[in-house]
Amino acid sequence: MNKRSLWSGPYILWMIGFTVIPFCMILHYALTDRDGAFTFRNLLAMFEPVHLKAMTVSVEVAFFCTVICILLAYPLVIAMKRLGLFGKSYTILVLILPMWINFILRLLALQMILSNNGVLNHIFSILGLPPHELANTRTAMMIGIVYDYLPYMIVSIYNSVADIDDDIIEAARDLGAGSLTVFFRIILPLSVPGLLSGIVMVFVPSMTSFVTANIMAGGKIQLIGNIIEQEFITTMDWHLGSGLSVILMIFVLLSMAFTSRNDPDYGMSKIW
Amino acid sequence: MSDVILRLDGISKSFDGKQVINRLDLEIKKNEFVTLLGPSGCGKSTTLRIIGGFEKPDEGCVIFEGKDITALPPDKRHINTVFQKYSLFPHMNVEDNIAFGLKLKKKSRSYIKDKIEYALGLVNMDGYGKRMPMSLSGGQQQRVAIARAIVNEPQILLLDEPLGALDLKLRQKMQLELIKIKKEVGITFVYVTHDQEEALTMSDRIIVMNKGIIQQMGSSKSIYDEPQNAFVADFIGESNIIDGIMKRDCLVNIQGVDFECVDVGFGKLEPVDVVIRPEDLTIVKRGEGYLDGTVISEVFKGAFYEIVVKVSDYEWLIQSVNPAAVGSIVGLTIIPDNIQIMHKPISEDAEVIKDE
Amino acid sequence: MERLKNFISKAYIFIILLFLYAPIAVLIVSSFNDSKSRVVWGGFTLRWYRGVFESDQIMDALFTTMIISLSASLIATVLGVMAAIGISAMKKRSYKAVMAVNNIPMVNADIVIGISLMLWFIKFMPLGFMSVLLAHITFDVPYVILSVMPKLQQMNVSVYEAARDLGANAVYAFFKVVLPQLYGGILSGFFLAFTISMDDFVVTYFTKGAGVDTLSTLIYGELKKGIKPEMYALSTIIFALVLIVLIVVNIYSGKEERAVIDH
Missing domain, CATH: 1.10.3720.10 (MetI-like)
Structure with missing residues (x-):
């Protein structure tokens, strides 16, 4: 240890206090029952039908939302590059400006748009299309989740595409x-780091976004996040809640290991 | 003329209202090694990018083998480029980089394999096929970039300061190799550089550009020996450029002294620019030359001494194999053949720029 | 062809931005809506804005x-x-x-x-x-x-x-x-x-x-x-403030960039 690295001392203590110890706390709760006896029951509870179903739904929803975000984000980034919007300071600001309005309020507004007598069905009726009863459906929930996390995916991919030298293209x-070959052979492979950090930033939160599920699906769909929240807030079984959280954490770590061995650096740190 | 492969016809281009190329006309012959030479910002790279299809000219057209290709995108042109920063695809190994263009043309696997082998041999990179670009030195990367372009058998190869990032020794070595490669593959090279030595070494024909205008075209020798204006004289090699007055044909007055020269056709008593190369001046004993002056510095440069002699308010640069003592008074002489007389520039565009 | 591609690019960017900003537009409209119901327009009012500071x-x-x-x-x-x-x-x-x-x-x-x-x-x-x-x-x-x-x-x-x-x-x-x-x-x-x-x-x-x-x-x-509709009003205020700050910062830094290029 040289002298300069001592500067990180306070934060390392902080990390031990507020990241490592809480981490151990949750492990402790997960591996004990109410009487403090050691048990694997809380972890195995994941295989109960209710929890298993919530987990399956979460993974499905998170998977599809992530794919949709990727499919929406790449063409956008390419379109921005085409039109020479790269490197302009306002480009990113326009994308993250919505984040300054509380996400619950934004979701409520989105719900108003999608509701049975909302703006969207109004437009449908003008166009002579049949109305869509989207409110409180799984589709509405997924639209909500995509709405929440799309900017992260866009910014991640944008940053890694911006790092590609124009000369190479x-x-x-x-x-x-031609344009298609350039995309599939050059831009896509070279923006993989940004794509991966985008996936991490969209997939993990998607699985647990219990607020979005409550608002957009009207409480009809339970994500794993909803189950955990209920164990802590309503049922008050902290041990079970911790057990499910640990499983979730393992899941997250596995998907991290699968997608990358690098930092989630591409996304957020380059926003400002 | 049937051996013209590429013609630029009245090309103009501006960026953000700044004129970079101004009605440029240019013909390039088959199998020629043409160099666009000029200071940064003179429009040479933009000219190259227009030939390559990366920029569209505001006016004028690009004629390739008799056909107008101005609107054709780069992937549809039989022209390939070697970029200044190598621009190898970082996620592909050397072989895949070289095979990129061939695979797009749906060539057979055995053809591609042979081509890679041939191209790696051509640029002296045998055995590097599986290496990643990041693990190569700058010189090696540039060799791969050249190989990657050449395997496509372009009619014209464009090279945008390809040696700019290399150190002096490697640059000199690569210059010779480029000439060798050019001979072997027999295609037209259009080369862009700001390094006059590089241009003089390699080119069949040099095009000196400044401010988007061609200042002079010609062989290395004619550009060096007979610069047509002060910009070219100053940019190509070191020169003494001094004001003179033409007394009559073959007699010019410099610093109050009449010099015999070989130039004719100037107006009587016309003010002119006189260019004299440092190696053409000879130091003699005081009073035995045209001019007398004081030696104010002497630097040994290996093959010669660089000596500065001050005559009234002008400092003459001289390259001489013999030393001269600083502070001594010497004479300067020159043979008439080596005095180059030029008209004074009329427009501001042709003025001497010293921005490098 | 180029024109068509540019048009498609612009249209696509517009659609994504519409998706991102449509809910915000709805919020802002709601903050001026004189009806407590979220779906019915009850006329223009500023009372929710007054309400923000009174709550x-x-x-x-x-x-x-x-x-x-x-x-x-x-x-x-x-x-x-x-x-x-x-x-x-x-x-x-x-x-x-x-x-x-x-x-x-x-x-x-x-x-x-x-x-x-x-x-x-x-x-x-x-x-x-x-x-x-x-x-x-x-x-x-x-x-x-x-x-x-x-x-x-x-x-x-x-x-x-x-x-x-x-x-x-x-x-x-x-x-x-x-x-x-x-x-x-x-x-x-x-x-x-x-x-x-x-x-x-x-x-x-x-x-x-x-x-x-x-x-x-x-x-x-x-x-x-x-x-409470006051929340919409507050959000609108925050959004407007952030927007103004970002525009000012952007103009300022844009000027600086240009100054650097000029020199």
């Missing part, structure tokens, strides 16, 4: 590549 | 949110800058270990962060303002470190040594030479931390206990009874 064009 | 509950929550976000991001910035300087000097293995722990709050689900902190706080202190503040600092610091670290790695270390060589003591050299080079990263780290604190609901929800409310938890509490 021109070189590919020069060697005979 | 103690909203003003309290706003005040708490601002104080917590501001102090958490300030403390996190100091802590994070020091940490980044220290961590960047570490050997590879300890560097990786510390950064791995540092990343936990960022990659983990926020519900797990909230719960683990709650379980720990309950052991030794009452849940309330302090626990929320500590929790916010905890999830803010990693973002500050991530913002500052790249600047540190770009920084020329010899500049600090040069300052010392020229007679500056360690403190002077730090404030006059090192910090100015990190300025951009520190500023963006601070704003990032502030934004994330302002927007947080889940961690606050689990660590706040009874009695303390930020805007997020207040809104969540109102969900069942129906959101």
Whole structure:
């Protein structure tokens, strides 16, 4: 340890106090019952049908939402690049400005738009299309989740595409590549770091966004986040809640290991 | 003329209202090594990018083998580029980089394999096929970039300051290799550089540009020996450029002394620019030359001495194999053949720029 | 062809922005709606705006949110800058270990962060303002470190040594030479931390206990009874303020950029 690294002392103590110890606390609760006796029951509870179903739904929803975010974000980034919007300071600001309005209020407004007598069905009726009863459905919930996390995916991919040297794209064009080849052979492989950090930033929160599920699906759909929240707030079985949280954490770590060995650096740190 | 492969016809281009190229006309012949030479911002790179298809000219057209290709995107042109920053695809190994263009053309696997082998041999990179670009030195990366362009058998190869990022020794070595590669593959090279030595070494023909206008075109020798204006004289090699007055044909007055020269056709008593190369001046004993002056500095440069002699208010630069003592008074002489007389620039555009 | 592609690009960007901003437009319209019903237009009014300043509950929550976000991001910035300087000097293995722990709050689900902190706080202190503040600092610091670290790695270390060589003591050299080079990263780290604190609901929800409310938890509490229109008014005000600030900053920095290019 040299002298300069001592500067990190206060934060390392902080991390031990507020990241490592709480982490151990949750493990402790997960592995004991109300009487303090050691048990695996809280972890195995994940395999009870209710919990298993919530977990399956969560993974499904998170998977589809992540894929939709990717499919929406890439064309946007490419369109922005086409129109020369890269490197302009307002580009990113326009994307993250909505974050300054509380997300619950934004979701409520989105719900108003999607509701049975809302703006969307109004437009549908003008266009002569049949109305869609979207409110309180799984589709509405997924629209809500995509709405929540799409900016993160866009910013992640944007940052990694911005790191690709224009010369490299021109070189590919020069060697005979058309727009599609340039995208699949050059831009996509070179923006994988941003894509991966985007996936981490969208997938994990999607699984646990219990507020979004409550608002957009009207409490009809239980994500794993809803179950955990209820164990702590309503049922007050902290041991069971901790057990499910630990399983969730393992899941998150596995998906992290699967997607990347690098920092989630591409997304948020470059916003400002 | 049937051996013209590429013609630029009245090309103009501006960025943000700033004129970069001004009605440029240019013809490039088949199998020629043409160099666009000029200071940064002179429009040479933009000219190259217009030929490559990366920029569209505001006016004028690009004619390739008799066909107008101005609107054609880069991937549809039989022209390939070697970029200044190598621009290898960082996620592909050397072989995949070289094979990129060939795979797009749906060539057979055995053809691609042979081509890679041939190209790696051509640029002296045998055995590097599986390496990633990041693990190569700058010089090696540039060799791969050249190989990647050449395997596509372009009609014209564009090179945008390809040696700019290399150190002096490697640059000199690569210059010779480029000439060798050019001979071997027999295609037209259009080369962009701001390094006059590089241009003089390699080119069949040099095009000196400044402020988006061609200042002079010609062989290395004619550009060096007979610069047509003060900009070219100053940019190509070191020169003494001094005001003179043409007394009559073959007689010019410099610093109050009449010099015999070989230039004719100037107006009587016309003010002119006189260019004299440092190596053409000879130091003689005091009173035996045209001018007398004081030696104010002497630097040994290896092959010669660089000596500065002050004559009234002008400091003459001289390259001489013999030393001269600082502070001594010497004479300067020159043979008439080596005095180059130029008209004074009329427009501001042709004025001497010393921004490098 | 080029034109068509450009048109499609513009249209696509427009559609995505419409998706992102349509709910905000609905919110803003609702804030001027004289009907308590969210779907019926009852005429234009400004009374919800007056209501914002008359509601103690909203003003309290706003005040708490601002104080917590501001102090958490300030403390996190100091802590994070020091940490980044220290961590960047570490050997590879300890560097990786510390950064791995540092990343936990960022990659983990926020519900797990909230719960683990709650379980720990309950052991030794009452849940309330302090626990929320500590929790916010905890999830803010990693973002500050991530913002500052790249600047540190770009920084020329010899500049600090040069300052010392020229007679500056360690403190002077730090404030006059090192910090100015990190300025951009520190500023963006601070704003990032502030934004994330302002927007947080889940961690606050689990660590706040009874009695303390930020805007997020207040809104969540109102969900069942129906959101008070004053909230829409407040959001509109905040949105307008942020928009103005960003536009001003943007014009200012745009001018600076141009000035740099001109020289």
